[in-house]
Amino acid sequence: xxxxxxxxxxxxxxxxxxxxxxxxxxxxxxxxxxxxxxxxxxxxxxxxxxxxxxxxxxxxxxxxxxxxxxxxxxxxxxxxxxxxxxxxxxxxxxxxxxxxxxxxxxxxxxxxxxxxxxxxxxxxxxxxxxxxxxxxxxxxxxxxxxxxxxxxxxxxxxxxxxxxxxxxxxxxxxxxxxxxxxxxxxxxxxxxxxxxxxxxxxxxxxxxxxxxxxxxxxxxxxxxxxxxxxxxxxxxxxxxxxxxxxxxxxxxxxxxxxxxxxxxxxxxxxxxxxxxxxxxxxxxxxxxxxxxxxxxxxxxxxxxxxxxxxxxxxxxxxxxxxxxxxxxxxxxxxxxxxxxxxxxxxxxxxxxxxxxxxxxxxxxxxxxxxxx
Ligand SMILES: *Cc1c(COP(=O)(O)O)cnc(C)c1O
Numbered sequence: 001x002x003x004x005x006x007x008x009x010x011x012x013x014x015x016x017x018x019x020x021x022x023x024x025x026x027x028x029x030x031x032x033x034x035x036x037x038x039x040x041x042x043x044x045x046x047x048x049x050x051x052x053x054x055x056x057x058x059x060x061x062x063x064x065x066x067x068x069x070x071x072x073x074x075x076x077x078x079x080x081x082x083x084x085x086x087x088x089x090x091x092x093x094x095x096x097x098x099x100x101x102x103x104x105x106x107x108x109x110x111x112x113x114x115x116x117x118x119x120x121x122x123x124x125x126x127x128x129x130x131x132x133x134x135x136x137x138x139x140x141x142x143x144x145x146x147x148x149x150x151x152x153x154x155x156x157x158x159x160x161x162x163x164x165x166x167x168x169x170x171x172x173x174x175x176x177x178x179x180x181x182x183x184x185x186x187x188x189x190x191x192x193x194x195x196x197x198x199x200x201x202x203x204x205x206x207x208x209x210x211x212x213x214x215x216x217x218x219x220x221x222x223x224x225x226x227x228x229x230x231x232x233x234x235x236x237x238x239x240x241x242x243x244x245x246x247x248x249x250x251x252x253x254x255x256x257x258x259x260x261x262x263x264x265x266x267x268x269x270x271x272x273x274x275x276x277x278x279x280x281x282x283x284x285x286x287x288x289x290x291x292x293x294x295x296x297x298x299x300x301x302x303x304x305x306x307x308x309x310x311x312x313x314x315x316x317x318x319x320x321x322x323x324x325x326x327x328x329x330x331x332x333x334x335x336x337x338x339x340x341x342x343x344x345x346x347x348x349x350x351x352x353x354x355x356x357x358x359x360x361x362x363x364x365x366x367x368x369x370x371x372x
Contacts, residue, residue, distance in 0.1 A: 009175075010246075013059060013241055013242055013243075014242050016062050017055030017058035028052065028055040028235065029052065030231060050231065050234075052238075053228075053229055056204070056234045060190060060241070061206075064179060064180075064206075065210070066209050066210040067209060068206050068208040069206065069207050070228075070229045070237075071204065071206065071207065071222060071228070071229060072203065072227050072228055073193060074171060074190065074192070074205035075100050075101075077206060078100070078205070079221075079225070080207060080218045080221040080227060081167050081187055083221040084218070088115075090114065090134045090135050091134065092130045092131075092137050092138065093116055093117070093118050094119060094139065094148075095118050095119065096140075096143040096145075096148050097144065098191075099144075099338060101140070117134070121149070121150045122281060124150070124151045127154075127155040128154065128155060131155065131159065131161070131166070135161065136164065138169070139156075139168045140169035140171075141168070141173070142173065142285070142289075144171075144295075144348075145342065147279070149284050152185070152288055153287070153288060156168075156180065156185045157183070165186045166186045168189065169189045170188045170189060170190055171195070173289060174190070174195045174196070174248060174293075175188070175208075176244065176248055177248070181210055186211055186214060187209040187211075188207070188208045188209075193324070195244060195247070196244060197241075198241075198243065199326055200325035201236060202230075202236045204229050247353055248291065248293075248294060251294035251353055252275070254294075254354075255275070255294045256273065256292065257360070258360060258363065259271050259276050261360050261363075261364075262296075263278065265364070267300055267301055267306070270298060270299045270343075272296060272298065274289065274293070294323075294352075295351070296348075296349050296351070297333070298347055298349070299346050299347075300347070302345065302371070303345050304332065304334065304335070307344070307346070308332055309370035310330075310363075310370040311331060313365070313369040314363065316328065316358055316359060317329065317359065326353045328359055329349075330348065330349045332346065333346050
C-alpha cells in the first residue's frame with residue numbers, strides 16, 4: 001500500500017486499505033471470521049483483529065497520522081483510553097464535551113478510580129498548568145454541543161507529567177480538518193459512527209496513536225473488554241469513509257451558509273459555528289482547523305417550547321439525535337436527561353449533504369410555523 005503521506009487525504013480515503021494483488025477483489029473484503037488457521041498473522045479476532053477491521057484502521061490511521069485501532073463504538077475507544085490510567089489518576093476534562101465521556105469520567109470518579117478536574121474549553125493557561133499534574137488530559141474541539149474551540153496547539157505542546165496521555169476527541173473536526181497527533185496529542189479519537197461512517201447506519205470507534213506502548217495497551221484493553229467492532233460495521237465504516245472528503249466539503253459549506261442565514265433571523269438569538277467571524281474563538285479556529293465542520297447550534301428568542309415546535313415543523317431536516325450523517329438532523333439538547341444545564345432553546349443541527357437552499361427553506365418555514 002502507498003505511504004500515508006504520499007497521497008492527499010481525499011485520495012487516501014479512496015485508495016487506502018484495499019487489496020492490491022492481481023485477482024484480488026477491488027473492494028475491501030468483508031471477512032466474517034472469529035478465528036484463523038494457525039500460522040497466519042491473525043489467530044483469534046478479539047486479540048489480533050481481522051482484515052476488515054484493519055482496512056478501517058489503515059484508512060483512519062493514515063489520515064490521523066498514527067497507528068489506529070477500531071472499536072465497537074466511539075465510547076468503546078474512549079473507555080479503552082481511560083482503561084490505561086494508573087490508580088488515583090487525575091483526569092482533566094473540558095466543561096463542554098460529549099456527554100458520554102463526561103458520564104464515564106464522573107462514574108469512575110464516584111468509584112474512586114480517578115479524580116476529575118473540569119476546565120473551561122478556552123482557559124488555555126489553565127490547561128497548560130493542568131498538563132503538569134494530570135495523568136489524562138481530555139480535549140474535545142470543536143466541542144459538543146456548544147461548538148467551543150480549544151487552543152489544541154498550545155495545550156498539546158505544554159510540558160506534561162511523564163507518561164501522561166493527552167487525548168483529543170476529534171469526532172467533530174474529523175481528521176480532514178484537524179490532526180491532533182501532529183500537534184503533539186498522544187491519542188486521537190473518532191466516533192466513526194458519525195462523519196467517518198457518514199450514513200447513520202452503524203456504531204464504531206477508532207483510536208489512533210504514534211505511541212507504540214499506548215497502542216499495545218489499547219489493543220490489550222480492546223481484547224480483555226471485548227470492545228471489538230462488528231465485521232459489517234467496520235466494513236460499512238470503511239465504505240463510508242471513501243466519500244468523507246466530498247461529504248464533509250459539501251456539508252461544511254452548507255453549514256456556513258445556514259449559520260449566516262440563521263444569524264440574521266429575528267427569532268434566533270445566538271448562532272454557534274466556529275466559521276462565523278462573530279464566533280468568540282474564530283481566530284483560533286481559523287488557525288487550527290482546515291474546515292469548520294458540519295455541526296452548528298443556535299438559540300431561539302422564545303424558549304424551549306418554541307424550539308420544540310421548530311423541531312416538529314421541519315420536514316427535510318429530521319428530528320433526531322446524533323450527527324455526521326448524509327441527512328441533516330436537529331434536536332433540542334436540553335431536552336436530553338443530564339443536559340439540563342444547556343440553554344433551554346439550544347438546537348443542535350448536524351448539516352447533511354442535501355441542497356443548501358432546500359435546507360434553508362425548511363428551517364425558515366419551520367421557524368415561521370413555530371412562531372405562529
Ligand atoms: C457520538 C460521539 C461519541 C461517542 O461515540 P459512539 O460511537 O456513539 O459511542 C464521542 N464523542 C463525540 C464528540 C461524539 O459525537
